[in-house]
Amino acid sequence: MSLTSIGKQESMTPIVQFGEREVPAMNFLCSGCGKCEKNALGWRMVIELDKPGTEIRNTFFLVDEWDEKKAADPNAHSFCSLQCEEQYLAVRHRQLVA
Numbered sequence: 496m497s498l499t500s501i502g503k504q505e506s507m508t509p510i511v512q513f514g515e516r517e518v519p520a521m522n523f524l525c526s527g528c529g530k531c532e533k534n535a536l537g538w539r540m541v542i543e544l545d546k547p548g549t550e551i552r553n554t555f556f557l558v559d560e561w562d563e564k565k566a567a568d569p570n571a572h573s574f575c576s577l578q579c580e581e582q583y584l585a586v587r588h589r590q591l592v593a
Contacts, residue, residue: 526572527579535561539574541584555584 523535540558542565558565565571574580
């Protein structure tokens with residue numbers, strides 16, 4: 496793994512040597528507490544979508560089974576625990592009803 500430089504910013508994305516190519520390794524960041532893991536075994540996921548025809552983002556899908564393809568979606572939020580997921584959803588609920 497190595498630290499890569501992108502323009503003037505540095506990226507902490509680990510790089511894995513794959514044959515003669517370098518590819519970024521996927522890390523999962525908890526949207527609740529900020530914990531970062533390479534393996535999301537046992538993690539939870541919420542997908543937040545836009546409400547069609549509005550600026551509102553209030554449609555949530557709680558995903559029962561971890562899916563790396565869904566986790567890569569920009570609308571997906573990953574959580575290392577039920578507590579982090581519930582705290583995030585409570586904050587989002589307060590924002591939506593405010």
